[in-house]
Amino acid sequence: MSYKPWAAKDNISLAILKYERFKQFMVCVFNTDETFIDDFTSYCMDGLWFGGGGFLELELLTELSGDEISCRPGVHNGLGYNWTCCSRASEHCNRNPLQSSTRPENGAGREVGTREEAEFVEVKPSVRMQMQSLASKQARRKHRNLERMQDHSSVRIEHSLNKKEEKFVARRRKKIQKSLNKLNIPCSDENKVPNIALLGSGGGERAMVGLLGSLDQLQKAGLLDCVLYLSGVSGSTWCMASLYQEPDWSTKLETVKDKIVQRLSGPAVSWGDAFYKLMQYLFQTLSDPKKLNLTYFWAAMVVTTYVKEIDERTLSGQWDQKSKDPFPIYTVIDKQCKQNNDGDPWFEFTPCEAGYSVIGAFVKTSKFGSQFENGRKIKNQPEIDMLYLQALCGSAIADGDFNEKMLWEQIKGTTDVDLQKLWIWGRNYNFLYGMKDEAVPDALQESETRDYIDAGVLLNSPYFSVLREERDIDLIISLDFSEGDPFMTVKEAAEMCKKLNISFPEVNIPNGHSEKPKDFYVFKGQNTPTVIHIPLFNVANCGGEVNIKQWWKEYTTFQGPYSAEKITKLMEFAGQNITNNKDNLLEEIRLATKKKL
Template identity: 75%
Template structure:
């Protein structure tokens, strides 16, 4: 176990500090940001006056994936993307991030990368045979210990339907490629801690570390999923690939019986998925028992397997198991396994990944692609921060729920400034009727993939929120810089 900003390979790091490699990245990035600010006529005498800016992408399935891409495109066009230090996402926004970070220095060639992603999303689907083969690879890695099998393995094969690729790269592959882009943070939550108001459920993945954001307990990302005891790795497991990470971060269906029912109804509606499930017979019997017992009560397996215990998502070995450290909640160190799911089931925006004190964020730009209440994420973030005594501005919600505007700013003393941008609003959608029309088209649980025109239309309407507010964004960046200089 280590307690500094770096780790020993195969050990747990406990401490409220940045990973040493993240620190080095931040130092390099701030120099680039300083030059970008100068081009915008914002002068910083040295790097200490450069504001730390975090860009957040909320969840929202394919809508969030496409909406974030359109927003980033316009931020680049406005000359503002190079001012961003961190890019963090929940659920569907992580699908966009995973596509972007396949390309080193994607922000320097965003037009080309964007067109490549749009072409992929507009193209033909990955074959069911390839999806099935990928699922079998996941199961083959875990059948030696069935406790590791979860529905996230199956969900990863289904996520292929939305992202239209099988990405077998790993997050740690990006370590040596982080140069000219914002630092990526993918987010999830610990399901067992979701209902515990005093616990820290917030979990993050970066190219360097994975761990509990607020507790300050981390492990090298390439070792997440390996077996640990007393803070040391005792059994190596292959690092999860980016497809599985997208499934884990985008597993909103993991929470609630209603969502589970919806999932199965959609599976039954498509013969391809049905065929995929049927083909599991004899290959992954425990998982098949799990699926059929949960979704079809007429199935009676002749096994001693505890099917209810197998109804799990995102199950991985707990790297904190067996440790004794006063800085870590005791409950986190008792269980051998933990379940990690979509952070959006608790808060649909990754505020707590960037609110770590050591990241010292001055300005948060929150792109909200959430359905229903357009202010829920920022309001709930304020409540949660108040309870945890984390600096966050007071959030006074205007009476704009059904027809939100396209730009809100929340400020406080000794807090980061928060910019909140709802996706569909009265400015880019033409009023309440127009907003409803857009939501009817881009609902979260839409089964059919977007058509090419729907993709370009969604990117354009998301981009309008940036284009229409370029001056407002620039002014808040200027004010954050001036505040930093005081």
């Protein structure tokens, strides 16, 4: 790795610490006598450097000539990340941007909140970065204008696909066309293949394991390569997060499945590691208390007990545009929109964008959580990691309409604490704050922050993520792992779509099927997508009504992590719903294809 000299003001030198994880850099400024002046954080975006505070005074640019400066591999800073030190950082960079404390000048000693000593790498004293004054005010103006363009391009308000998603869909259709031909479903035009969405409902670890078992059998049946979108709620997103750690997981699902099952059947994340992760999350909020919320605790101390890992990757970072897998969509809801019954509660995360599915307002996924005003980013924040995203998606307890009241009843009279002030979940900066756009409801433009929680508390299946008109879905395969009424999600989806004037088939359930559901239902309508509904426990894989109830008792939502035996058994039951209905699925895919030709 190497860097060229940078331009700035006279008689000042720089030392740069590269924060590998988020493309984030810490810049330390020194006088010519080597005394420390200041430090600040900057970010690299498309070849340009941006930052705050003193950084804008220095106006660093990249297109300059000069000798390259070698940089050696970085150090462990005690928080699990790697740095790269340039210039005389080993001698002078005593500050850690993630810590408020300073290090002794000799580089030794233990920093607050760390578990091990951090040592800076040795860098030759002769290595320096010289800086010069900027050529003109015109260069400064151009630099600021480019910065504004980058900020504004992060927010998009329109009913269309993101360009990257659009390109992926075009590539994926070629794979779907080949898959259809292998299944003896003729399709000569890749632009005429049906758009198929596979949905995984919520249901905690039951949904996580059930979705994995279902996907395994879809792959073995040759049907998985027909799927364009994979969307999940709550526990299903835990499965998705595990799968997409592996590039092209759908091409090696047997191996990936065994790896996931082995992890889920193995030891839990240690309490020390979980608590350490919580401290990392909380430290991030020290400089920004507005983002402090209970989801950090939920992620580190609860979600890790089920997924049995601390996944610090990011959604945008782990995605490859040439992926051979279905396009992933993770879903949550806007809590204030749900409670106040205004705006658009349906919120989605994809590798490209995060935003409101119904009104069509999006921000780059890597910028979700950054502070915006009137569509312009005013304070950058690192992208949320996958553990936190799984906690957002799987946080049914965060629903204040029920759980807050229940807990308040239990502690009422024992404390003077106002639970409402503490019951904050999924709080992040609102990228629509201060905007003046008629397409965006006023409520979404007026608040600086919004709270995001488990979508299952409103609808336990991610229908609205795939019902966006621009996604043009022809066939929805809904795998329902919900506890309770086996038809609640599809019935509520139909009712909500009717109110929102979104095309959805009528849902009529035969008498007695709520107690003894079958394993395969199809709902169709004129100018609507076809919806296949598959309840997890049914008369086909369980037997009679008594057996169905027994299985539900064994796999209730709120219980501890499953044993290896329970995981294996549940995967088999979920998989049977696919193997028993392979011909039915093929027929509906064939009809959807025929309808497009």
